[in-house]
Amino acid sequence: QLAFTVTQPANPRADLSRSQKLVTRNSAGLTYTLMLRNAVEVTGTVMLTDPLPAGVTFVAGSLSASTGTATYASGQALWTGEVISGTPVLIVFAVAMDAGTLPDTVITNQAMLDDGSGAIVRVSADTTMNPTLSLTINDGAVFTRIPTVTLSYSSTIALTDVRFSNDGLFLNNSGWISAGISGVQPDWVVATDGDLRIARAVYAQFRDAEGKTYGPVKANITYDPDAPTTPILHVLEAVSPGMLRAMQANLGLTVTVQIGSSDENSGVRIVVLSNDAAFTDPVTHTLSGATTTIEWPVPATMYQIPHIYVKSYDRAGNESALIVDKPLVYQVFMMNVLR
Numbered sequence: 001q002l003a004f005t006v007t008q009p010a011n012p013r014a015d016l017s018r019s020q021k022l023v024t025r026n027s028a029g030l031t032y033t034l035m036l037r038n039a040v041e042v043t044g045t046v047m048l049t050d051p052l053p054a055g056v057t058f059v060a061g062s063l064s065a066s067t068g069t070a071t072y073a074s075g076q077a078l079w080t081g082e083v084i085s086g087t088p089v090l091i092v093f094a095v096a097m098d099a100g101t102l103p104d105t106v107i108t109n110q111a112m113l114d115d116g117s118g119a120i121v122r123v124s125a126d127t128t129m130n131p132t133l134s135l136t137i138n139d140g141a142v143f144t145r146i147p148t149v150t151l152s153y154s155s156t157i158a159l160t161d162v163r164f165s166n167d168g169l170f171l172n173n174s175g176w177i178s179a180g181i182s183g184v185q186p187d188w189v190v191a192t193d194g195d196l197r198i199a200r201a202v203y204a205q206f207r208d209a210e211g212k213t214y215g216p217v218k219a220n221i222t223y224d225p226d227a228p229t230t231p232i233l234h235v236l237e238a239v240s241p242g243m244l245r246a247m248q249a250n251l252g253l254t255v256t257v258q259i260g261s262s263d264e265n266s267g268v269r270i271v272v273l274s275n276d277a278a279f280t281d282p283v284t285h286t287l288s289g290a291t292t293t294i295e296w297p298v299p300a301t302m303y304q305i306p307h308i309y310v311k312s313y314d315r316a317g318n319e320s321a322l323i324v325d326k327p328l329v330y331q332v333f334m335m336n337v338l339r
Contacts, residue, residue: 013117014044014083021111022142022199022220023125025134029056029096030127032077032109033142035222036089037197037264043084048091050077050111055129056095063093066267067288077111084290086229086262090142090315097129105129132156133214135204137190137221143266143316144221147192153204154182157214161207166191168203168216176207196223197265224265224316231271231310232260232291233325253298260291261312261320269315275306277324 018037023030038044046068052058052075063070066089068081077093101107110124136152138144153162164185165173177185190200199220206214236256261268270284273296285294298306312320 012040012042013119014042014046014115015039016044016046016083016113016115016119016121018197019113019121019123020197020199021109021123021125022222023109023127024140024219025127025136025217028059029094030107031062031092031094031140032125034089034091034111034123035267036083036091036113038083038085041085043082045116046079046081046083047114047116048077048079048111049114050079050109051075052077052095053107053109055098055101055105055107057098059094059096064091066090066286082289086264087287087290088263088265088267090267092142101129103129103132128217130215130217133204133206133217135202135217135219137202137219141221143224143314144190145223145225145314145316145318147189147223147225149188149190149202149221151185151188151202151204151219152183153179153185153206153217155206155214156181158208159206159214160209163205163207164188165203165205165216166201168201168218170203170205170216173205179206190221190223192223192225196225198222222266222316224263224314224318226263226265227318228261228263228268228312228314228320230261230321231312231323232258233308233310233323234258235308235325236293254295255298256293257296257308258291258293259285259310260287262290263312263314263318266315266318269313271310271312274309277307277309277322279309279311 018039020035022033058072063072065079068079070079079091083089106128108126110122113121132155134154137149159179161176162179163173163176199222201218201220203216203218205216236258259271261271272282272284274282307324309324311322
């Protein structure tokens with residue numbers, strides 16, 4: 001007699017553990033940026049709940065998301081949508097500092113990600129209330145494709161020196177540099193080691209004429225040197241007899257095209273299509289998922305069908321390789337002609 005033990009495989013689920021939250025200073029308060037990343041091929045249907053901490057007030061109209069649905073209600077930033085591998089979701093909102101918030105108050109903002117299958121991931125960002133000092137990287141940009149950046153600082157107190165470091169302990173730093181109440185430090189190189197999906201941090205510390213030090217203050221930016229994947233381009237529609245007649249009448253035609261691209265770090269910002277390799281007539285599209293299906297107008301004269309050229313750009317500004325397609329339409333068209 002044989003006995004068997006059958007173990008049901010665990011239901012696959014999304015892995016949101018590489019998601020992160022960043023905070024940067026703005027003129028009136030703070031800007032929070034959430035990057036939702038999925039490390040596996042299983043699509044996550046995610047709900048984000050982000051209650052505002054004490055000491056800040058939501059800036060109306062500041063909430064945006066690259067995909068999905070973002071709303072603000074009852075003191076919480078809320079978002080629902082799909083998170084797929086290779087396409088990080090970017091969610092941004094701003095808060096103003098309340099007048100009664102005391103200097104040196106640590107403001108912690110924690111968001112909860114529910115992947116819809118029982119797993120909860122929490123991401124948080126801390127900042128210290130310091131109304132006298134500020135530091136930004138590349139004017140507050142979230143991403144950079146090159147490691148050399150520009151640091152900008154300001155202060156409401158009289159300073160004589162500033163120094164910068166890529167570590168909070170200032171074990172390796174620029175040394176003290178003559179400074180005023182505001183200034184710019186060009187050609188600073190952020191750290192390029194480790195997992196590049198983790199934001200790069202830069203710290204600034206200040207000193208006055210009496211030798212008293214202030215700070216440090218911190219700013220973040222994500223370094224993404226890699227181009228997006230070569231785009232997906234499929235012409236899904238064959239040329240029908242009606243299309244053939246339109247072409248013969250020099251009316252052109254519209255074909256159904258599937259496009260896609262991915263970028264594990266900053267995510268794809270846009271996909272650009274054109275009917276010529278020089279992109280003299282570019283049309284941009286944003287992706288709504290791993291792939292997006294669009295109707296593409298193809299100008300045609302008699303029996304000439306132009307190629308369709310596609311490239312993509314990520315949020316750091318990297319450009320993908322170029323891809324071109326025409327064979328599906330062209331081959332079916334030729335078959336119709338030969339008949």
